[in-house]
Amino acid sequence: MSTRRKKIYEGHGKILYEGPEPGTLVQYFKDDASAYNNAKRAVLEGKGVLNNRISEYFMTRLNTIGVQNHFIRRLNLREQLIRELEIIPLQVVVRNAAAGSLSQRFGLPEGQPLPRSIIEFYLKDEKLGNPMVTEEHITAFNWASTQEIDDMMALSLRVNDFLNGAFGAVGISLIDFRVEFGRLWENDFSRVVLADEISPDNCRLWDTQTREKLDLDRFRRDLGDAIEGYAEIARRLGIMKEMPTVIQGGLH
Template sequence: MARGAKIYEGKAKILYEGPEPGTIIQFFKDDATAFNAEKKDVIDGKGVLNNRFCEHIMTGLNALGLPTHFIRRLNAREQLCHKVEIVPLEVIIRNVAAGSMAKRLGLEEGYQLSRPLVEFSFKEDSLGDPLVAEEHIEVMQWATRHELDAMIDMAFRVNDYLSGMMHGIGIKLVDFKIEFGRQFDEDGNMTLLLADEISPDSCRLWDIETGRKLDKDVFRRDLGNLTDAYSEVARRLNILPKGGSKTGPKLVK
């Protein structure tokens, strides 16, 4: 499927105009970044795997009635999506203390929270995506109270779905981040959609038995081969692309 002009290039994806009005093509790159892009590398096959993860998860969420921007996967690295206006927030759900939360609050990584916790960060790389309160969001008009309530509700539903999916393959869902976008129809009516991606790039995933990290912390903390970790999750979900191996899928031109 022919793609149109480039709209945006981020750290892990490129967005192009889609073949029909109101659509985009999302291309998954092999680039890996951490610490606000201070650490960078190219990981062979990462984009192919993340495209498959995203397809698998978004398809399941759509089937449950949670509206997402995902329409269908086009090829190894591209998917067709609804065009949305991204809400400038990251919505973070934490089930276990890890990463920045553990450091910020002086907790030992792995501390089980009494219930899932929702946090928000303002999407601005130059500021390090700072945490913000719901009051900040309303005062700065990044989202309305109604949109905030809808995002929180959907985030907890995503958490229920992902937690069950991962537990079924022996993986603990520690935390994850998601983003939302506004889709407008011809009459100006707005629908809030889950957007961007859900993959091991945006989740913390620990093996239940061993505690082995199967997410981007492998890259952040130099814990081994990132493609091996992602491939293990894909293997357990039975979505490893044809030709997948320990060396990872090859670049699709």
């Protein structure tokens, strides 16, 4: 279907195409994986199919608890219909335990619980290495208003509460995650809406008992079959039984 549509944007993990009606886009999930600002790349067979299902699972449930997002419905194995938003050029990272750059910056052991959840903002600009920014930078350069910053923080904490509960119930610890937001315009008013995806591509997920990593860190750090971690998450969430047999067959 998407081959005939106009491509709007292509990132590492997804392609956005023109949607079937005004105000919509088609989001296509690729198998491409990248890390360290694209210095490390590979194709992980089946990743796009798994991420499409996992993101659908969470976006649908977030909508039902009042966290409005861009997801409308899944179209097929790799595509979703989404609302077109004016993307705010920030990545919002919520951290529950030390890992990745936070561990490196402050010399904290990976997995050490934080005194409270920490929210960080990063400028969405790969050429600059997605630098960390403060609220001062955000308002000074007009990337978002003070009200939008408040909205993004409040929504991110709600998403964190929800994901912590959902993953915790199936024996997975949510170490941290990254989300993006956009403006949904209605006449002259806009509201902040959750965008992008929620998947092992942008969440750090550890098995609560063994502390085994089940996310993109498996690929980043060469910890073995990355897709097996993604598939394990889908299995625990009860999504795996709906997965095509090709994926199931190739993952045991």
